[in-house]
Amino acid sequence: MHFWKKKMRVIRNLIQQSCSQRNYSSLPGTSFKFYHSKGNVFALCRIRNIGIMAHIDAGKTTTTERMLYYSGYIRTLGDVDDGDTVTDFMVQERERGITIQSAAVTFDWKDYRINLVDTPGHVDFTVEVERCLRVLDGAVAVFDASAGVEAQTLTVWRQADKHQIPRICFLNKMDKNGASFTYAVESIKQKLKTKPLLLQLPIGEAKNFRGLVDVVTKERIVWKSTSGLDDGKIFEQKPLLEADDPSLFQEVQDARNTLIEQVADLDDEFAELVLGEYSENFDLLPADKLQSAIRRVTLAQKAVPVLCGSALKNKGVQPLLDAITAYLPAPNERSYEFLKWYNDDLCALAFKVLHDKCRGPLVFIRIYSGSVKPQSAVYNINRSCTERMSRLLLPFADQQIEIPSLMAGNIALTVGLKQSATGDTIVSSKASAVAAACRAGRDAGGERRRTSEVESLLLAGVEIPEPVFFCTIEPPSMAKQQDLDNALNCLQREDPSLKVKLDPDTGQTILCGMGELHIEIIHDRIKREYGIETYLGPLQIAYRETILNAAQATDTLDKTVGDKRHFVTAELEVRPRSGERVTTPVIEYAENVIELLPKELQGAIENGIANSCIQGPLLGFPVQDIEVTVQSLTVHPDTSHTMISACVSRCMQKALKKASIQILEPLMNLEITVSEDHLSAALADLAQRRGSIQEIQSRQDNRVVVAAVPLKSIILLSDGTSILKAI
Numbered sequence: 001m002h003f004w005k006k007k008m009r010v011i012r013n014l015i016q017q018s019c020s021q022r023n024y025s026s027l028p029g030t031s032f033k034f035y036h037s038k039g040n041v042f043a044l045c046r047i048r049n050i051g052i053m054a055h056i057d058a059g060k061t062t063t064t065e066r067m068l069y070y071s072g073y074i075r076t077l078g079d080v081d082d083g084d085t086v087t088d089f090m091v092q093e094r095e096r097g098i099t100i101q102s103a104a105v106t107f108d109w110k111d112y113r114i115n116l117v118d119t120p121g122h123v124d125f126t127v128e129v130e131r132c133l134r135v136l137d138g139a140v141a142v143f144d145a146s147a148g149v150e151a152q153t154l155t156v157w158r159q160a161d162k163h164q165i166p167r168i169c170f171l172n173k174m175d176k177n178g179a180s181f182t183y184a185v186e187s188i189k190q191k192l193k194t195k196p197l198l199l200q201l202p203i204g205e206a207k208n209f210r211g212l213v214d215v216v217t218k219e220r221i222v223w224k225s226t227s228g229l230d231d232g233k234i235f236e237q238k239p240l241l242e243a244d245d246p247s248l249f250q251e252v253q254d255a256r257n258t259l260i261e262q263v264a265d266l267d268d269e270f271a272e273l274v275l276g277e278y279s280e281n282f283d284l285l286p287a288d289k290l291q292s293a294i295r296r297v298t299l300a301q302k303a304v305p306v307l308c309g310s311a312l313k314n315k316g317v318q319p320l321l322d323a324i325t326a327y328l329p330a331p332n333e334r335s336y337e338f339l340k341w342y343n344d345d346l347c348a349l350a351f352k353v354l355h356d357k358c359r360g361p362l363v364f365i366r367i368y369s370g371s372v373k374p375q376s377a378v379y380n381i382n383r384s385c386t387e388r389m390s391r392l393l394l395p396f397a398d399q400q401i402e403i404p405s406l407m408a409g410n411i412a413l414t415v416g417l418k419q420s421a422t423g424d425t426i427v428s429s430k431a432s433a434v435a436a437a438c439r440a441g442r443d444a445g446g447e448r449r450r451t452s453e454v455e456s457l458l459l460a461g462v463e464i465p466e467p468v469f470f471c472t473i474e475p476p477s478m479a480k481q482q483d484l485d486n487a488l489n490c491l492q493r494e495d496p497s498l499k500v501k502l503d504p505d506t507g508q509t510i511l512c513g514m515g516e517l518h519i520e521i522i523h524d525r526i527k528r529e530y531g532i533e534t535y536l537g538p539l540q541i542a543y544r545e546t547i548l549n550a551a552q553a554t555d556t557l558d559k560t561v562g563d564k565r566h567f568v569t570a571e572l573e574v575r576p577r578s579g580e581r582v583t584t585p586v587i588e589y590a591e592n593v594i595e596l597l598p599k600e601l602q603g604a605i606e607n608g609i610a611n612s613c614i615q616g617p618l619l620g621f622p623v624q625d626i627e628v629t630v631q632s633l634t635v636h637p638d639t640s641h642t643m644i645s646a647c648v649s650r651c652m653q654k655a656l657k658k659a660s661i662q663i664l665e666p667l668m669n670l671e672i673t674v675s676e677d678h679l680s681a682a683l684a685d686l687a688q689r690r691g692s693i694q695e696i697q698s699r700q701d702n703r704v705v706v707a708a709v710p711l712k713s714i715i716l717l718s719d720g721t722s723i724l725k726a727i
């Protein structure tokens with residue numbers, strides 16, 4: 001079903017691309033002068049840095065497009081299905097109708113500056129979501145109201161939890177068949193374990209969805225079409241009277257009372273107010289008092305406001321924009337410990353890199369303190385280098401405008417930073433970094449070593465998960481290998497989840513990625529953006545190896561090279577590591593070894609251990625979740641470090657073989673929505689694929705099977721086609 005929908009989109013897009021693409025030679029809609037004049041004059045309290053996150057296809061891009069339209073940034077509404085939205089500007093995004101890379105847009109809404117990032121929903125691009133969330137102050141979680149919380153919603157929700165990001169929920173697709181406000185709210189409660197605050201109630205559902213009622217103000221909002229134009233710009237907002245609709249009136253009354261009680265439970269200041277002045281009649285409680293309390297509980301992440309609408313049918317997006325400004329935090333409302341070490345000096349985090357053919361690398365930075373100006377030097381703490389920022393731009397999807405400076409709290413695009421990569425901390429100068437490190441050291445009691453002072457200045461980057469797929473990639477001729485290497489270098493800087501390595505046996509370049517689609521997109525980009533036609537080998541699963549038991553091994557290396565005798569004897573113990581997953585071995589030394597071991601030999605030993613874990617003894621996959629103890633080491637004085645590493649590595653391989661080495665296979669968590677009639681067929685199919693069924697839920701008339709299935713059996717069918725495409 002899903003596949004056909006996408007396929008239809010691709011066909012339509014291909015037809016339309018040639019005749020009806022939006023002209024982007026200038027910023028769509030609004031004039032440049034407007035942004036120049038307002039460039040950075042917004043007070044911090046009027047800035048919102050927010051992201052839009054959700055499961056694939058929930059409607060993030062469609063919602064973003066409506067926001068841009070109502071804010072006046074664009075004059076015509078783009079459509080994902082027509083491939084002409086502002087934020088999905090990559091050719092692959094337009095062709096496939098999905099978001100692949102996050103896109104930042106800046107626009108203004110009622111005297112607020114909103115820096116908004118539309119993120120991808122596909123599981124292969126989760127890292128893209130994570131690195132954006134790292135620099136955002138708030139997020140809008142979009143849901144398909146007919147599906148509620150879906151698999152990837154859980155992942156992005158957890159990412160937002162990790163970065164402690166206040167959120168609001170938008171139940172989109174209220175117009176869709178099967179849309180259910182109650183079902184979606186219940187699934188938020190159950191699956192996300194959060195407290196939803198219902199700030200709106202829908203008027204009608206599915207094809208009867210007409211508008212909504214604002215529970216806080218008790219106003220009815222109904223959208224009108226004017227002279228055939230149904231763009232949602234015109235809507236009627238007036239107090240809901242009992243005479244209009246007695247049952248809706250009662251429903252709203254009850255919902256408001258519940259909301260007041262919920263908020264009072266979470267906010268002492270509001271509880272005092274409610275229990276004092278308004279205890280007799282909640283109706284008299286002013287909307288602004290309720291709003292302020294909702295803001296406080298949202299910022300404290302004690303509850304999540306819930307709104308609803310239909311982005312496609314142009315309903316509910318303006319109130320969502322109001323809610324973003326009313327309930328999500330301004331940059332100065334987020335607390336960042338490191339800010340006090342910088343005073344007003346520049347401190348920024350590079351969170352995304354793009355490569356532009358003419359301008360070179362474009363680096364997105366979030367400014368936490370101080371300000372940036374073009375033509376200035378900045379210092380990259382991670383790389384210990386000074387770079388020159390030649391130009392400063394405000395991002396508007398694939399368009400940018402040049403600005404003379406930008407203050408803390410904003411997101412900017414810089415030109416000229418050639419070394420900086422995703423996750424790097426940028427400050428004004430080395431002296432400023434040293435001064436901040438001293439302050440950080442003083443705060444830590446002056447006992448901290450210098451290295452850890454510098455470490456504390458580094459703004460935590462983004463955790464990159466290990467790739468699960470790999471394949472070989474080859475240029476059409478050896479002459480093109482250098483060009484391919486350059487292209488892969490650029491793509492890796494843009495996308496930290498893409499890993500490139502050399503096969504030590506064949507010398508081939510290996511591409512490692514997060515999924516089939518990820519690798520397919522990289523292949524396509526190399527062809528389109530770098531003009532290199534490459535050949536991919538068969539897609540393979542990145543297995544891992546681990547051990548089940550503890551084991552010991554001893555090995556001796558005795559070699560004479562020239563007039564030098566190299567002699568090492570190593571004794572090691574390996575054990576499985578329980579608890580948190582570790583991809584590199586945890587190394588310990590027996591007491592008698594650590595006392596006598598010269599520091600410089602430690603590096604050689606650890607090198608040997610790490611090298612042996614790169615290619616496990618069973619099938620040559622990396623070894624993980626192990627602990628190693630160096631029990632004893634005897635070294636002849638003339639022995640080189642390389643020989644020590646080689647001996648330790650050989651000894652490790654012996655120990656691993658004795659410790660019941662096993663293959664670990666990646667599992668995919670699946671949610672399969674089927675009608676009751678097809679349930680048994682789906683379960684039989686899962687069993688055939690070695691899947692383990694965790695739960696079978698009911699979703700309105702459908703059943704949802706939650707299962708974990710080995711990746712190998714889900715990706716490749718016997719005829720070599722992908723099951724994901726076949727569904």
Ligand SMILES: Nc1nc2c(ncn2[C@@H]2O[C@H](COP(=O)(O)OP(=O)(O)OP(=O)(O)O)[C@@H](O)[C@H]2O)c(=O)[nH]1
Pocket residue numbers: 054055056057058059060061062063080081097098099100119120121122172173174175176309310311312313
């Ligand atoms: N019925 C209905 N369809 C919608 C609505 N909003 C979006 N859609 C459709 O849902 C599909 C996906 O919309 P997108 O806006 O691309 O969703 P997305 O979350 O950005 O998708 P990814 O970025 O690829 O994860 C498109 O076919 C839209 O036309 C809505 O309010 N109602």
